[in-house]
Amino acid sequence: MRLEQLEAFLAVAETGSFQHAAHKCGVTQSTISRQVQALEAKLGVPLLHRTAKVKLTLGGHCLLPHARKICQEWCSANREIHDLLAGKQPELCVAVIHSVCAYYLPPVLQRFTRDYPQVQLRVTALGSDRSLKVLRDGLVDVAIVMQNRFLTASSEMIVDPLYEESIAVLVGANHPLADFTTIPWSELLQYPQVMFKDGYGMQRLVQEQFHSLGVELNAVLELNTLDAFRGTIRQGDWVALLPESALVDAYSDPTLAVRPLEDPTLRRQVVLVTTQDRLQIPPIQYFRQLVSELVKPKANHIAS
Known part of the structure; x- marks a missing residue:
């Protein structure tokens, strides 16, 4: 069953004439007739009484509301897609x-x-x-x-x-690691890590780095907001590996310190x-x- 067959049937039903239906659809009368005949063959029932004024059969009356709904839905979908491509996205x-x-x-x-x-x-x-x-x-x-x-x-x-950016170490201002200009991995490994929660790319990056170094990651806490990282780190001896864009507020916070890592450094894209x-x-x-x-x-x- 094709949409144009339903449209042809609907046009005949609404105008009562194959000729008027052809004019409404902008096609020839023979085209309308073929579309309706193909629809009747598909459904296995006659849809129209072909008299001076065309009338619906019982099968035609049954199909009519469904044909209207299908054609209306198609018009609605076509209009919405046109609007979408025209930039009218809600x-x-x-x-x-x-x-x-x-x-x-x-x-x-x-x-x-x-x-x-x-x-x-x-x-x-x-x-x-x-x-x-x-x-x-x-x-x-x-x-x-x-x-x-x-x-x-x-x-x-x-x-x-x-862009790409470096990964650095966030510690409290009075943390022993704050005395380093760049932090060696051997020193970093001595302190518990605060990490992003599962589902964050940073957790995966840090885990992979510790695995490549052949050392166990001592993750004591998982968080998911930057405020929580800053509040937690400034009050204890824990450390966090964070991307530079996550450390913007930390640079101006006197209770915190940001230090780069010694080689091998970490970066993310x-x-x-x-x-x-x-x-x-x-x-x-x-x-x-x-x-x-x-x-x-x-x-x-x-x-x-």
Whole structure:
């Protein structure tokens, strides 16, 4: 069964004439007749009494409301897709890691809401792995995350590198490690670690580094907000390995100290990820462009 067959039947039913139906549909009368005959053959029942004024059979009366509903739904779907491609998207959903959300994304959000006031912007701060999962599940349109090639290897994924940054050590101002200019791994390993929770790319990066060094990671606490990291670290002898963008507020906090690592140093790459199909949508195209232009790392505070 084809849509044009239902449209032909509906036009005849509403006009009472094959000729008028052909005029309404913009095709020949013979085309309307063939479409209706094909529909009748498919259903196995006659749909019309072909008299001077065409009337519906019992089968035609049964089909009529369903044909109307199907054609209306198709028109509605076609209109919504046209609006989507024209940039009339009702909302744009973004999943983004906390450090980017707090420090680098606000200029993007302000520009986007100014230029697309009709689009409701929804931003959720999540870990990298969780962000990529909700992107794959279709719950968000864009993810800004720490690169994970295992989760972005699909051909449908579009990955835009944004920047790379160093990983540094956050300690309390009176912590013994604060006396170092650069912290050796041998000294760092003596202290308990505070880490991001499962689902955050930083947890995976730190775990892999400790594994490569052949030492056991002593993780005493998992957190998921930057405020919680700062509050916890400033009050004890624990340490945290954090990316530079997550340490912006720590540099100006006299109760905290940030120190770079000695070799082997750690770095991470931050990327924007979306899917091929979403790049056909103008608001998503524009958001991607703004992120590329405006999300840039600040000046490097970490002394080496």
